[in-house]
Each structure stands twice: as structure tokens, then as C-alpha cells.
Amino acid sequence: MLNASEVRLSQNSVSYNKVDRTTGEKYTYDDLVNSMKTNGWKGEPIDVVKMPDGKITSMDNTRISAAREAGIEVKATVRSFDEPLTPEMQKARNWEQYQTWGEAIQGRINNQSGKFSELNPYGAEQSPKIRGKK
Structure with missing residues (x-):
């Protein structure tokens, strides 16, 4: 288990409205x-990557942000920066262009809007914006 507040985020926003990928439930x-x-914590562990600076950054930003608000720890699978992605993971997440977990998380960080990647090259400590909340 990891302290959610000690896990950085790889995105600057998350969606308020969600759909369960397994059940289709909103x-x-x-x-x-x-x-x-x-x-x-319910469900599968999240994937987190140990970055070159030694800190942890998450691929699953919604559950990290929610866990922070709920005040709970998170279950996580810690991946090394140079750990190869399996062909199954590349296909499931549409990451065919990436070979390692480090490349995948850097790609996500670099695709964020504004100066996110410039200000947070290994992920952000601040919580993301919640998009779509009325």
C-alpha cells in the first residue's frame, strides 16, 4: 500500500463522469x-512508475486523486522506469509506440496541455482539475 499523497500524477485533469470499463455502469x-x-480501496492495483528521481508517478490519476480526498492508501504495482511493456499491455492501452513503462508515462506527461510537462517533467504533486463537474 502507498500513501496517495506521495504518488505524483501524470495528467493535469480527470473526468468527473465515468463509465466502468468492465460493467459499462456510469x-x-x-x-x-x-x-x-x-x-x-476496491479493485485492481494501479500501475505506478518509479521515475529517474526515485519518486513514484501514477498512470491512474482518477483513483489517486479520489484516494487523496478519501484519505486512504492505494494498492499499486510499482514498475521500474526501464521495465518492458508486454505486447498485451501495449495493445490493451494503445501504447504500441512505447517499449517501456518509462516511455509510456513520459508520453502521457508530455501530451498534457499548457506547460504541464515543462513544470512537472516527472509528474505533478498537485491534484488534477476535475473536468465536467456541474
């Missing part, structure tokens, strides 16, 4: 926070 960011407050 839910909101607030639903996730409330579930975590009530039930703790």
Missing part, C-alpha cells in the same frame, strides 16, 4: 470518493 468522481471513504 458513475461520478464523487461516487468513487464516497465509495473509498466507506469501503477503502
Whole structure:
């Protein structure tokens, strides 16, 4: 288990309205926070990458942000920066252009808007903006 506040984020925003990839059920960011407050961490561990500076950055920004708000720790699989991606992972996440976890997370960081990657080359400590909340 990791302290959610010690895990950096690879995106500058997350969506408020969500759809469960397995069930197709709709839910909101607030639903996730409330579930975590009530039930703790549920579901599979998130993938995090140990960056060249020794700190951890997450590929799953919504659950890290929600866990911070809920005040819970997160289950995570820590990947090394140079760890190869499996062909299955490359296909499932549309990461065919990346060979390692480090390349994948740097690609995500570099694709963010504004000066995110310039200001946060290994990920951001601040929580992301929640897009779509009314």
C-alpha cells in the first residue's frame, strides 16, 4: 500500500463522469470518493512508475486523486522506469509506440496541455482539475 499523497500524477485533469470499463455502469468522481471513504480501496492495483528521481508517478490519476480526498492508501504495482511493456499491455492501452513503462508515462506527461510537462517533467504533486463537474 502507498500513501496517495506521495504518488505524483501524470495528467493535469480527470473526468468527473465515468463509465466502468468492465460493467459499462456510469458513475461520478464523487461516487468513487464516497465509495473509498466507506469501503477503502476496491479493485485492481494501479500501475505506478518509479521515475529517474526515485519518486513514484501514477498512470491512474482518477483513483489517486479520489484516494487523496478519501484519505486512504492505494494498492499499486510499482514498475521500474526501464521495465518492458508486454505486447498485451501495449495493445490493451494503445501504447504500441512505447517499449517501456518509462516511455509510456513520459508520453502521457508530455501530451498534457499548457506547460504541464515543462513544470512537472516527472509528474505533478498537485491534484488534477476535475473536468465536467456541474
